Amino acid sequence: MDDSGRLVKARARYVSALMQGESILARSVVDQAIGFGASRADIYLRILAPAQVRIGELWHEGVINVAQEHLATTITMEMMDFLRNGMERGPSLGVxxxxxxxxxxxxxxxxxxxxxxxxxxxxxxxxxxxxxxxxxxxxxxxxxxxxxxxxxxxxxxxxxxxxxxxxxxxxxxxxxxxxxxxxxxxxxxxxxxxxxxxxxxxxxxxxxxxxxxxxVGLTKRKLTLDEQLTLLGRRINAARTSRRMTQQELAQASGLERTYISMIENGRQNLTIEAALKIANALDIQPSDLLAQP
Ligand code: B12
Structure with a gap:
């Protein structure tokens, strides 16, 4: 069976799990979908979203009541929480x-x-x-x-x-x-x-x-040096603050001056490759993520 057929089947089983109010069953459908290689996007858009719409129809038709709809929606939210935890983020766009x-x-x-x-x-x-x-x-x-x-x-x-x-x-x-x-x-x-x-x-x-x-003007065009440095600075700032590090702590961890870090975060420092590597290591991120084109 191709992926499309598998997703259609998975959706039907997922709707059935929601109608029974069985969270564990719903989770096993999601796990199986991951197992056959469905992306998180596919699971969201081709299983969970249409299943919710179907739940709406069943509710509208009086096949399920409000309590069953609430439980179904709660289960879908649980599935989304689970998928969100394993989700891979693209390199920060700085927006x-x-x-x-x-x-x-x-x-x-x-x-x-x-x-x-x-x-x-x-x-x-x-x-x-x-x-x-x-x-x-x-x-x-x-x-x-x-x-x-x-x-x-x-x-x-x-x-x-x-x-x-x-x-x-x-x-x-x-x-x-x-x-x-x-x-x-x-x-x-x-x-x-x-x-x-x-x-x-x-x-x-x-x-x-x-x-x-x-x-926000993020297109595939090539960035100018100033734009690239601004983006890089925002990415470093986002990674540092999400790790609850101060600029001083990042300076210590990377062996660079705090003022240098500050200039970089403000997009005003044309940093060396060595500095970029030190910062990436200190933040435990891929150096390529700092420079990736949006
Ligand atoms: C679950 C649900 C509820 C839950 C919501 C719980 C929650 N935490 O979300 C509760 C019980 C609270 C609820 C209440 C009501 N609901 Co209701 N609900 C639903 C149901 C079954 C599922 C909603 C859902 O999860 N859909 C799945 C998501 C993924 O779809 P979506 O919201 O459309 O989002 C997609 C796109 O629209 C788009 N999108 C959504 N937001 C955004 C934002 C941006 C920026 C962009 C770009 C795109 C985008 O992307 C999404 C993915 O494709 C729908 C059925 C349905 N067809 O959706 C009815 C439904 C929407 N509800 C309906 C009704 C009538 C109500 C109530 C008025 C019922 C009542 N009499 O009390 C109340 C209104 C309460 C209120 N003040 O909002 C009707 C609306 C009919 C209409 N007029 O259009 C529906 C269609 C059910 C039906 N078939 O009759 N509801």
């Missing part, structure tokens, strides 16, 4: 996204998927869980210095909350992040983001990744 459903929207599985795919793509991601009030969101986004805000909206009645969030975010001048909008409520919308004042709309995960990169 940050905040991902959240709009205020009042309790559907967050889709938004969580967007967040996880952005993280796999090398973004620093803050996922906020269910709907966040507009002003609190704007404050958070400003404090985190986010480059992109990815908003998810599932029900059409929450579209006004998109407008409220956009208005609050636009007040953050001059550093307002770009806004990417997605979610089921846009199913019948085209690609035009204007009516809601967003910068881009995406209807699926591959488009979301492409649009998010486009919004």
């Amino acid at each position: 940050r996204a905040v991902v959240t459903p709009v205020e009042d929207d309790q559907h967050f599985i889709g938004a969580r998927m967007v967040a996880d795919f952005l993280a796999m793509d090398g973004w620093d991601v803050d996922f906020l869980g269910s709907g966040t009030p507009a002003n609190d969101l704007a404050e958070f986004v400003r404090n985190r210095d986010a480059d992109v805000l990815a908003l998810s909206v599932t029900l059409p009645e929450f579209l006004p909350n998109v407008t409220a969030a956009v208005e609050a975010i636009r007040k953050l001048r001059p550093d307002s992040p770009r806004i990417l909008l997605g979610g089921n409520a846009l199913k019948h919308a085209g690609q035009d983001p204007d009516p809601l004042g967003c910068d881009a709309v995406a209807h699926n995960i591959p488009d979301a990744l492409r649009e998010a990169r486009r919004l």
Whole structure:
């Protein structure tokens, strides 16, 4: 059987596990999918996501009740937690996204998927869980210095909350992040983001990744030296802070001066290969990840 057939079978078994409320069975489906070589992306998009949609249909048809739907959704969240823990991140792109459903929207599985795919793509991601009030969101986004805000909206009645969030975010001048909008409520919308004042709309995960990169100007063109040094500095800063190291500690671990580290992190130092190797070793990352093209 080819991979496509295996994934279809796995999805059917996964739906059955959800309907029975059997987390261990669901996990064995996921483990088997990993065993036959399915990628995490395939498991998310070709097993978990369509299974959730099927659960919605079964609920709508009255085949399962709300309690069974809740349990099914909880199991899917568990599977995502498990997959997220084993997920491989691409080299850091040095850009940050905040991902959240709009205020009042309790559907967050889709938004969580967007967040996880952005993280796999090398973004620093803050996922906020269910709907966040507009002003609190704007404050958070400003404090985190986010480059992109990815908003998810599932029900059409929450579209006004998109407008409220956009208005609050636009007040953050001059550093307002770009806004990417997605979610089921846009199913019948085209690609035009204007009516809601967003910068881009995406209807699926591959488009979301492409649009998010486009919004921050990450394209396949060759970087200039200044851009490369800025990116490298951001990557070192992200790796260091995620390890809760101070610049002084990194300086000691790499045998370099703290001021030199500071200049590098600020993208203002054309560092030597020797210095790059020392820093990569001190941070326990691949030197190639520091220089990888986004
Ligand atoms: C689980 C669920 C719930 C859970 C959510 C729990 C949680 N933690 O997420 C709970 C029980 C809270 C819930 C509540 C309700 N729900 Co509900 N729910 C669902 C269900 C079954 C699954 C949702 C899901 O996980 N989908 C899987 C994800 C992966 O799909 P997705 O969200 O569409 O995301 C994909 C894309 O849209 C896109 N995407 C999503 N977000 C973003 C963001 C960006 C930036 C981008 C680019 C892309 C993107 O990428 C994802 C991957 O492809 C759906 C069925 C369905 N068709 O989705 C119903 C469904 C969405 N719910 C529905 C309804 C009616 C409700 C309630 C109004 C029910 C009620 N009467 O109380 C409430 C509303 C509560 C609220 N205030 O939000 C209806 C909506 C119908 C409609 N009008 O469109 C659905 C379709 C069920 C149905 N068939 O009737 N629900």
